[in-house]
Amino acid sequence: MNDIKVAVLGSEGVGKSALIVRFLTRRFIGEYASSSECIYRKRMSIDGRQHNLELYDPCSQPCEGKSTLNEQIHWADGFVVVYNISDRSSFLTAKAIVHLIRELHLGGSKRDTDSVIFLVGNKQDLCHMREVDREEGQKLASERRCQFYELSAAEHYQEVVLMFSKIVRNASLGGKAKERRRRPSGSKSMAKLINNVFGKRRKSV
């Protein structure tokens, strides 16, 4: 059994929780409020191999025991860095996060890091309000040697599953054994996730 840790990073409201919830439950939840950072766990079989996936969903608000971005980056084997295509400032934040991941992983093998940083432009369904061209995202990804996706947690279930499956596969192939530093603190079971999801008021988008 292989443990794979993936951090989903990006600025507030870009759809990090929506992407994770979509992947884990198949559902798109219009309003998902979480007041704490948390880790979701899922067992996955990819290419006949079993993986224990841990998905880290940070909390944008100040909260108790909140880990720093540096700690989150040290903890993870793979990174999904999300921006909202209709919010340029979120793209700039994503750019800074990718830069930081690269800085902190300078010691690692280049090939390992290249395949485990995914830059994701979310909310593609809002392309009528687009502030970041697809080409800009592609350019940043190729400059920073990341995999690039543009998708919509709201509309693209299959693409979301493919994206997460691919990062798990890439992280498992990297076979990176690294020192584990302080781990982001929160942890949630699927039961808690489902409770969160269905306990919230849903809003259509």
Ligand SMILES: Nc1nc2c(ncn2[C@@H]2O[C@H](COP(=O)(O)OP(=O)(O)OP(=O)(O)O)[C@@H](O)[C@H]2O)c(=O)[nH]1
């Ligand atoms: N139209 C559209 N809205 C989306 C999409 N993904 C997320 N949203 C909406 O964007 C808002 C923020 O989504 P969240 O998943 O809470 O974003 P987040 O990045 O986890 O936010 P924080 O936890 O505050 O950092 C919610 O109202 C979602 O319904 C999408 O693909 N399309």
